Amino acid sequence: MFDLLIRVFDFALPVIATIFVGLFGTGLLIEMGFMQKFSRFTEPLFRHTHLPQACASAFLVSLGSTVAANSMIVKIKDEGCLDDRETMLCAILNSTPAYIREILTYQIPIVLPALGPVVGGFYVMVFILSAFAKVSVVIILSRIWFREHTCIVPKAEIMERPHIKDAMRKAFKKQKHLFTKIAIIYLTMTTLVFALRERGAFEIFNVLPLAEIFGIPPESIVPLTTYVASPILGVSLLGPMISDGGISSLQAMIVLMLGSMFMLPLFTVRAIIPRYVSIFGPKVGLRIVAFSTGMSMIIRFILLIILLSIARM
Numbered sequence: 001m002f003d004l005l006i007r008v009f010d011f012a013l014p015v016i017a018t019i020f021v022g023l024f025g026t027g028l029l030i031e032m033g034f035m036q037k038f039s040r041f042t043e044p045l046f047r048h049t050h051l052p053q054a055c056a057s058a059f060l061v062s063l064g065s066t067v068a069a070n071s072m073i074v075k076i077k078d079e080g081c082l083d084d085r086e087t088m089l090c091a092i093l094n095s096t097p098a099y100i101r102e103i104l105t106y107q108i109p110i111v112l113p114a115l116g117p118v119v120g121g122f123y124v125m126v127f128i129l130s131a132f133a134k135v136s137v138v139i140i141l142s143r144i145w146f147r148e149h150t151c152i153v154p155k156a157e158i159m160e161r162p163h164i165k166d167a168m169r170k171a172f173k174k175q176k177h178l179f180t181k182i183a184i185i186y187l188t189m190t191t192l193v194f195a196l197r198e199r200g201a202f203e204i205f206n207v208l209p210l211a212e213i214f215g216i217p218p219e220s221i222v223p224l225t226t227y228v229a230s231p232i233l234g235v236s237l238l239g240p241m242i243s244d245g246g247i248s249s250l251q252a253m254i255v256l257m258l259g260s261m262f263m264l265p266l267f268t269v270r271a272i273i274p275r276y277v278s279i280f281g282p283k284v285g286l287r288i289v290a291f292s293t294g295m296s297m298i299i300r301f302i303l304l305i306i307l308l309s310i311a312r313m
Contacts, residue, residue, distance in 0.1 A: 008191045012274075016183050024179075025068050028171040049139050050146040054081050055090040062094035069094040070279050071175075084284050085145055089138045091280065091288045099131035106232075114239035119252045126257075130299050137295065185278040227259035234259060250311055257304040261297055268293045 046056040054076045062069030070091055077087050103124055112120035227234025238255060241247045247255070268289060277285035 004191070004195060008187065012187055016187070020179055020183075021065075021068070024171055024175055025065070028167055049142040051086060051089060051093075051138075051142050052076075052081060055086070055093065058090060059093055059097075063097045066094055066098050067275075067279075070276075074279055084287070086142075087280065087284055088288050088291065089142055091276075091284075092134055092292050093138050095292055096131045096134055099127045103127055111235055114235050115252065116239070116242060116249075118249045119238075119242060119256070122253050123256055126260075126300065126303065130296050133299055134292065134295055181278075183278075185274075224255050224259050227255070227263060231259070231263060250307060254304065254307050254311065257300050257307060260300045261304065264293055264297055264300075 046053070046059070049055075055073070058069045058072040058076070061072055073082065073087055073090050073094065076082055082090065107120070107124045107127060111123050114120065115123060224234070227238070238247070238252055242249060242252050272293065273286070273289050276289050279285065280288060
């Protein structure tokens with residue numbers, strides 16, 4: 001039990017620290033009156049949606065921190081500016097800049113050199129396509145579900161810009177209760193997930209029996225299984241197989257898509273669900289996660305079907 005708690009805290013504390021910075025930073029920006037000035041930078045995107053202006057400010061913050069942006073969405077929702085569906089679409093939109101950050105920090109420096117320009121470029125394209133698809137669906141649903149309106153971040157508190165120390169004190173006072181609630185829920189859910197995994201509850205996602213169905217060489221089973229546990233390690237094992245001709249580029253793409261489809265649910269249960277439920281609550285948080293993860297898996301499934309069709313020609 002003690003060892004389990006050590007692993008939980010080792011995993012969760014950096015995330016909780018990020019959440020605290022996001023909450024406190026968002027509160028400080030609001031107290032200083034900056035949030036009303038941000039939305040004009042996102043007008044090219046948001047003029048095509050029927051989402052409130054407040055979501056534009058949060059989206060700009062998500063370019064630097066998704067946690068900070070979602071913390072802002074929660075505060076705006078608590079002020080009565082957003083309903084559940086608007087909150088969901090705003091949060092999904094906030095997740096898209098993370099794809100750009102991942103391309104710059106993970107895909108280009110790690111995946112492209114490891115897999116080469118063809119397979120690595122395909123992998124990068126999948127992330128770009130996922131981000132584009134999510135933005136497009138958010139725009140379409142916002143225009144179907146809502147009439148255009150202009151709910152903005154309230155500005156009654158910003159008659160005069162406060163001193164930075166006063167703003168920091170007010171931000172901390174207002175955010176500490178929400179942070180405590182989020183931290184407790186996140187730690188509880190993370191402990192539950194780790195305990196279930198320790199008891200083999202996730203063995204249902206074992207990919208070994210399915211590898212042959214997709215026409216993948218036997219030697220690719222190891223990187224496929226490894227990818228589900230660790231994408232970086234899986235990519236590192238797959239790269240040499242591509243370079244020495246042990247697996248074709250097309251087969252490598254199939255391995256990546258198949259591995260992604262099994263990895264995403266595991267990653268979602270382990271990391272994404274606790275984070276979103278702790279910020280948005282179980283009802284809205286699970287809805288956001290299901291929508292976002294479902295879209296990512298649908299895109300990978302469609303690409304997998306296309307690749308398998310090409311392989312059988």
